[in-house]
Amino acid sequence: MKLLGLSGSLRAGSFNTMALRVLQKLTSEGAALSLYDGIGALPHFNPDVEMSALPDVVADFRRQVAEAAALVIACPEYAHGIPGTFKNALDWLVGMPDFPGKPVMLINTAPRASHAQAALREVLATMSARLVPEACVTVDLREPDSHARLQAGLHAFIQVCGDGA
């Protein structure tokens, strides 16, 4: 099963990207997680551009999302919201015909942050993604049990996706 990881942070030392890298090493059960690294290179979303000639980077982004059986999203909170670069990436997926029903595992690496997670849930639900509640985990990567909790979430995700996705 092909999983695609999307980090909402462009920071080199990002905890969110780190969580996805940890999960990459924990994948088993016939699953493989690759990380999409082009979020920062996507142009600003513009419906006029979407309706005319889709930029190559956007077409490639959509192709990678389409080819993935499921998405793993780890995204920080900026000013109580979704970082602009990540919302921009999601906006490019709104008009993608095969996005509805895509299973999503949501990771929150900041236990104190709740606004961005709530906003992400609202946006993804509006896009008709299939958020898998048992796979959504909040972890502090500095805590010793963080890898085990990520692994448990991933295990639940693969089980659910394998059963119904």
Ligand SMILES: Cc1cc2nc3c(=O)[nH]c(=O)nc-3n(C[C@H](O)[C@H](O)[C@H](O)COP(=O)(O)O)c2cc1C
């Ligand atoms: C511009 C900016 C705004 C932030 N706003 C919030 C916030 O509203 N709530 C919060 O919990 N953390 C906030 N943070 C802290 C980040 O969420 C935190 O540093 C997180 O680790 C960033 O994710 P990353 O490590 O994946 O880059 C903010 C950080 C920045 C740079």
